[in-house]
Amino acid sequence: MTAKLKDSLYPVLFALGFLILWELAVRLFAIPMYLLPAPTQVVSAIDGSLWSHTLVTLGESLTGFILANILGLVTAIIFVHSKPIEKGMFPLAIALKTTPLVALAPLLVVWLGTGYSSKVIASMLICFFPILVNSVKGLKAIEYEAWELFSTYKGTKREIFWKLRLPTSLPYIFSALKISTSLAIVGAIVGEFVGANKGLGYVVLVSSYHMDTPVMFSAIIASALCGLLLFWVVGLLEKKFIFWTRSDDL
Amino acid sequence: MTTAIREQTDSAAVRSPGNREIMLSLRDCSLSFGNVPVLNRVSLDVYRNEFISILGPSGCGKSTTLRLMLRLLSPEGGGEVTYASPDLSLGMVFQKPVLMPWLSALQNVMLPLELGEKKKFSKKEAREKAESALRLVGLQDFLNHYPHQLSGGMQQRAAIARALAADPTVLLMDEPFGALDELTREKLNFELLRLWESPETSLSSIVMVTHSIQESVLLSNRVVMMSPRPAGVTDIIPVPLPSPREAGMEELPEFHQTVKELRKRVKHL
Numbered sequence: 151m152t153a154k155l156k157d158s159l160y161p162v163l164f165a166l167g168f169l170i171l172w173e174l175a176v177r178l179f180a181i182p183m184y185l186l187p188a189p190t191q192v193v194s195a196i197d198g199s200l201w202s203h204t205l206v207t208l209g210e211s212l213t214g215f216i217l218a219n220i221l222g223l224v225t226a227i228i229f230v231h232s233k234p235i236e237k238g239m240f241p242l243a244i245a246l247k248t249t250p251l252v253a254l255a256p257l258l259v260v261w262l263g264t265g266y267s268s269k270v271i272a273s274m275l276i277c278f279f280p281i282l283v284n285s286v287k288g289l290k291a292i293e294y295e296a297w298e299l300f301s302t303y304k305g306t307k308r309e310i311f312w313k314l315r316l317p318t319s320l321p322y323i324f325s326a327l328k329i330s331t332s333l334a335i336v337g338a339i340v341g342e343f344v345g346a347n348k349g350l351g352y353v354v355l356v357s358s359y360h361m362d363t364p365v366m367f368s369a370i371i372a373s374a375l376c377g378l379l380l381f382w383v384v385g386l387l388e389k390k391f392i393f394w395t396r397s398d399d400l
Numbered sequence: 401m402t403t404a405i406r407e408q409t410d411s412a413a414v415r416s417p418g419n420r421e422i423m424l425s426l427r428d429c430s431l432s433f434g435n436v437p438v439l440n441r442v443s444l445d446v447y448r449n450e451f452i453s454i455l456g457p458s459g460c461g462k463s464t465t466l467r468l469m470l471r472l473l474s475p476e477g478g479g480e481v482t483y484a485s486p487d488l489s490l491g492m493v494f495q496k497p498v499l500m501p502w503l504s505a506l507q508n509v510m511l512p513l514e515l516g517e518k519k520k521f522s523k524k525e526a527r528e529k530a531e532s533a534l535r536l537v538g539l540q541d542f543l544n545h546y547p548h549q550l551s552g553g554m555q556q557r558a559a560i561a562r563a564l565a566a567d568p569t570v571l572l573m574d575e576p577f578g579a580l581d582e583l584t585r586e587k588l589n590f591e592l593l594r595l596w597e598s599p600e601t602s603l604s605s606i607v608m609v610t611h612s613i614q615e616s617v618l619l620s621n622r623v624v625m626m627s628p629r630p631a632g633v634t635d636i637i638p639v640p641l642p643s644p645r646e647a648g649m650e651e652l653p654e655f656h657q658t659v660k661e662l663r664k665r666v667k668h669l
Contacts, residue, residue, distance in 0.1 A: 210415075212581070257567040293496075293498060295494045295496060296498050298467070298470075298472055298494070299492070299498055299512070300515060301468055302472065302490070302492050303512035303516060304515060304516040305516065306517060309516075313500075313511070313515075320502075339637065366628075393502075394501035394502055394546055394548050
């Protein structure tokens with residue numbers, strides 16, 4: 151336990167050291183605030199509205215994240231069970247993936263307005279591909295002998311799916327979830343850039359118009375923390391669900 | 401001399417060479433994967449109360465033969481796989497343990513008991529059967545351990561328990577101990593014989609694929625030799641060792657003689 155505590159202490163120490171250096175550098179070289187505000191200036195720029203903007207962005211990205219993953223997993227299940235659908239639709243999925251989200255975002259706002267839904271869809275679009283690809287791969291990753299075992303004992307298709315394919319694919323699914331936690335935030339913020347009146351992307355954009363760099367910094371940091379939070383939650387779930395493999399990677 | 405010992409063996413057990421009951425038989429089974437012929441008219445009878453080893457060069461189709469017996473594959477061109485009764489119960493032990501890493505040892509052994517359209521056992525019955533199967537292979541203290549917490553030998557024992565739990569009459573084994581170290585392998589070989597002879601199991605016949613000539617002689621009543629691909633049965637050689645088999649029988653002249661005989665035939669393949 152103490153070793154674990156020590157391990158988590160290191161990043162905290164490094165972060166503190168970095169912040170102190172930053173503060174000192176800004177003061178020592180008298181860097182103007184609109185270029186680089188000191189950490190203390192950023193902190194004093196934080197007010198209650200940042201919190202509500204953060205909740206908006208977090209809500210949009212989380213909704214997009216969850217919907218995309220459900221939809222992606224279901225699509226993957228259909229792909230695995232039907233070769234023609236997989237062959238016909240995979241190129242479309244790749245085309246969707248290669249279309250830059252930034253190019254699509256204005257269209258989404260035109261279609262869906264400046265509210266919640268255009269951001270959710272932007273977030274979904276960007277999260278959809280990783281889960282689709284990984285689930286397809288994971289659902290197909292069963293050992294041949296395991297399939298033979300199920301067949302020997304007259305396992306039904308349904309049993310093969312629930313008791314073999316799905317658990318086998320869990321590690322693949324979780325690695326997609328981890329990738330898309332940060333993507334989900336990107337999607338929501340890009341959506342907010344294009345047209346919104348709340349959310350962290352909106353704050354970043356507006357503060358850039360006013361050269362209010364401390365506020366901009368606070369919103370950037372808040373968005374990074376949102377990503378970290380999602381990543382951390384998914385990591386916890388992964389540890390709980392996939393106890394049989396050791397994943398030390400990020 | 402060979403025949404004398406063989407008769408002695410047969411009278412010791414309840415087996416008469418004349419009217420032996422066939423559990424399972426392959427007739428003229430040929431099979432090819434794509435354009436590659438794998439099996440060429442394989443015929444083999446598996447009798448009640450016998451231990452058969454299938455010996456042959458690697459990649460010759462020994463595993464495929466087991467899969468034919470399991471009816472996971474079907475023979476081509478008039479070949480036939482017949483069972484003594486339609487509800488003949490077969491068990492399979494693979495080269496790898498093939499345990500589900502997300503299930504405990506107990507849950508892994510219960511798995512086959514709970515598969516299929518018609519539920520063969522209630523949850524409670526399945527649990528009891530699984531527990532007793534794990535006890536048979538000496539894993540009673542590891543019921544709730546997960547595969548990654550078990551050694552290779554223990555994993556393979558759990559796989560054997562899984563096969564035994566479903567009360568198979570015929571047990572098929574595909575190099576079950578091939579991936580294990582020599583010491584563990586020897587130990588498990590004798591444990592397997594003990595299980596086969598034990599009245600606690602329903603086991604009547606075992607068919608085991610192996611690479612090891614010594615192992616095949618030590619364990620089995622008959623050794624089936626297969627030729628390189630497309631494989632056919634070239635020879636079936638009876639092993640004139642008394643049963644029950646025990647450690648130390650490797651010293652008997654009959655053992656050496658049979659091993660020598662098999663070596664000679666392997667060279668001719």
